[in-house]
Each structure stands twice: as C-alpha cells, then as structure tokens.
Amino acid sequence: MDLSLSTRTEGDRTIVEVGGEIDVYTAPRLREQLVDLVADGKYHLVVDMERVDFLDSTGLGVLVGGLKRVRAHDGSLRLVCTQERILKIFRITGLTKVFPIHSSVDEAVSATE
Amino acid sequence: MSVATVELSFSALPAHVRTARLVAAAVARRSGVDEAVLDEVRLAVGEACSRAVHLHRRHCPERPVQVTLIDDVEAFRVIVTDEAPSTDAVDGPDLPGLDDLARSADLDLDTVPPGVGLAVITSLVDDVSVEPADRPDGNGLVVRMSWPTSA
Structure with a gap:
C-alpha cells in the first residue's frame, strides 16, 4: 500500500491524516507536506497515524524534522496513534518522550501545551 | 528437512x-x-535495506544490495549485505538514539543520522549480528538476523 495524505483544519489546528506505508520511498512526500504547511503558516499540526500500516526510522526522521520546524515558530506537532506496532518504534527510539501521542484526533485538537 | 533459501539482489532504489x-x-x-x-521482521528487514540503499546511493549506486532469506530447520534467517563504506558501529552498544536528534538545532533534515536504522534493529531483534563484510576494500556490512519458527 502506498502513502496517502490529506489535510483539514479544525480551529487553529491542522490535521494531517496519513495512511499506508511511511518508509524510505514515501517519506519524502510526507516531509514535503509538512514543509508546505509550515511555509503556509500552519504551526499547530496534528498528525493522525491511525491508518498507517508501516513506519520505519526514515519516517520517524521526517516527523522529528516536522516537530523542529513547527517549534521554530512556537508551534506544536501532536501525533494520534493507538496501534501497538507503530507505537513500538516510538518507544524503542525514545521518541515517546519527544512527541505528545494522543489516542484520538479530538483529544489532540483539544490538548494545550 | 532441507534448508530452503531465497536470494534477492536489487538495485539501490528506495x-x-x-x-x-x-x-x-x-x-x-x-x-x-x-x-x-x-511486523518485527518487516521493520527489521526494512531498516537494514533502507540503510544499505541509502549508503549505496551515496557511494556505489550501480551496485546491488543483497538479501538472503533462509528457511532453516528451527529458524528463519535474514542476511542483508551492502558494499558501501560506513562509520556505523559494529556490534557495539554505542548506537545513537533518535531523541537526541529532536533536540539538535539542525533543521535541514532529509535523513535520519547514520546508525539509527541499526539501533532500531538491535533493539528490536533478539538474535542479530552486525559484522564487516569480507571484502578486499574493507567496505560493507553484513547484518544477520534470525527468528524462531514453530514449524
């Protein structure tokens, strides 16, 4: 399965819904999406990963890059993920300490710093 | 039971x-x-191959990456071999974590730092070894992983 990306706005948050596989082949498209949003002045991002089937360290690198970009504008990047197989790679890389990870988009949208 | 092997040789494309x-x-x-x-097999093989493809594209894009899949009697074994020079640690504990990356100020992030893929593999897979490939030029690593089979 290839990567699918769609964005929508809720208040001051931009939700990026990601589906499929995030790997060395597809990660550049996610990176481009995040870069475009920040360039467009969207600094509060919620990345919904509930439809992601596969994520590797290349994908993690892109998410970290996105986090650093929004932070440069005092923004935020929150993740929505309840899938154990995806959460596992965040845990083994220590990134659960870096990203706020929520169990639903609603929870992420209503979260404050 | 005989040992069955599948060999894969692919050009270094993501x-x-x-x-x-x-x-x-x-x-x-x-x-x-x-x-x-x-899922663990997919992730570990993906990380090993991503690392190899990344290094081949930089150093020897014309050379293929080799993957050997072995259906052994009591284990499924995977061997990923590359031919590129790298500074990745060989079987050492000094592997980097990605969280350090988040704190650094470098915004020009196209790829994860070298070694992260191997760090993921070694924390994920119980039976794993990373050794230099036996090549005259001294380049390349051999990543061996295995998982028990119930068959």
Missing part, C-alpha cells in the same frame, strides 16, 4: 525496499514465523 520487506515477510510466514512477529 522503492525496492518495500519489495524486500514484502518478500521477507512472505518467506518468513512460509517458514513458520509467528504471525505476531511478522
């Missing part, structure tokens, strides 16, 4: 990493690797 993952998962399943462990 798109082929997915192919390698799919083939590895298919052979693992056939070998009798537990369904619950297949």
Whole structure:
C-alpha cells in the first residue's frame, strides 16, 4: 500500500491524516507536506497515524524534522496513534518522550501545551 | 528437512525496499514465523535495506544490495549485505538514539543520522549480528538476523 495524505483544519489546528506505508520511498512526500504547511503558516499540526500500516526510522526522521520546524515558530506537532506496532518504534527510539501521542484526533485538537 | 533459501539482489532504489520487506515477510510466514512477529521482521528487514540503499546511493549506486532469506530447520534467517563504506558501529552498544536528534538545532533534515536504522534493529531483534563484510576494500556490512519458527 502506498502513502496517502490529506489535510483539514479544525480551529487553529491542522490535521494531517496519513495512511499506508511511511518508509524510505514515501517519506519524502510526507516531509514535503509538512514543509508546505509550515511555509503556509500552519504551526499547530496534528498528525493522525491511525491508518498507517508501516513506519520505519526514515519516517520517524521526517516527523522529528516536522516537530523542529513547527517549534521554530512556537508551534506544536501532536501525533494520534493507538496501534501497538507503530507505537513500538516510538518507544524503542525514545521518541515517546519527544512527541505528545494522543489516542484520538479530538483529544489532540483539544490538548494545550 | 532441507534448508530452503531465497536470494534477492536489487538495485539501490528506495522503492525496492518495500519489495524486500514484502518478500521477507512472505518467506518468513512460509517458514513458520509467528504471525505476531511478522511486523518485527518487516521493520527489521526494512531498516537494514533502507540503510544499505541509502549508503549505496551515496557511494556505489550501480551496485546491488543483497538479501538472503533462509528457511532453516528451527529458524528463519535474514542476511542483508551492502558494499558501501560506513562509520556505523559494529556490534557495539554505542548506537545513537533518535531523541537526541529532536533536540539538535539542525533543521535541514532529509535523513535520519547514520546508525539509527541499526539501533532500531538491535533493539528490536533478539538474535542479530552486525559484522564487516569480507571484502578486499574493507567496505560493507553484513547484518544477520534470525527468528524462531514453530514449524
């Protein structure tokens, strides 16, 4: 399965819904999406990963890059993920300490710093 | 029971990493690797191949990456071999974590730092070894991983 990306706005948050596989082949498209949003002045991002089937360290690198970009504008990047197989790679890389990870988009949208 | 082997040699293109993952998962399943462990196989093989493809594209794009999948009697074994020079640690504990990356100020992030893929593999897979490839030029690493089979 290839990567699918769609964005929508809720208040001051931009939700990026990601589906499929995030790997060395597809990660550049996610990176481009995040870069475009920040360039467009969207600094509060919620990345919904509930439809992601596969994520590797290349994908993690892109998410970290996105986090650093929004932070440069005092923004935020929150993740929505309840899938154990995806959460596992965040845990083994220590990134659960870096990203706020929520169990639903609603929870992420209503979260404050 | 005889040992069955599938060999994969692919040009260093990111798109082929997915192919390698799919083939590895298919052979693992056939070998009798537990369904619950297949995600781990996919991730570990993906990381090893991504690392190899990344280094080959930089140093020797014309050379293929080799993956050997072995359905051994009591284990499913994967060997990923590259031919590129690298500074990655060999079987050492000094592997980097990605969280350090988040704190650094460098915004020009196209790829994860070298070694992260191997760090993921070594924390994920119980039976793993990373050794220099036996090549005259001293380049390349051999990443060996295995998982028990129930068959």
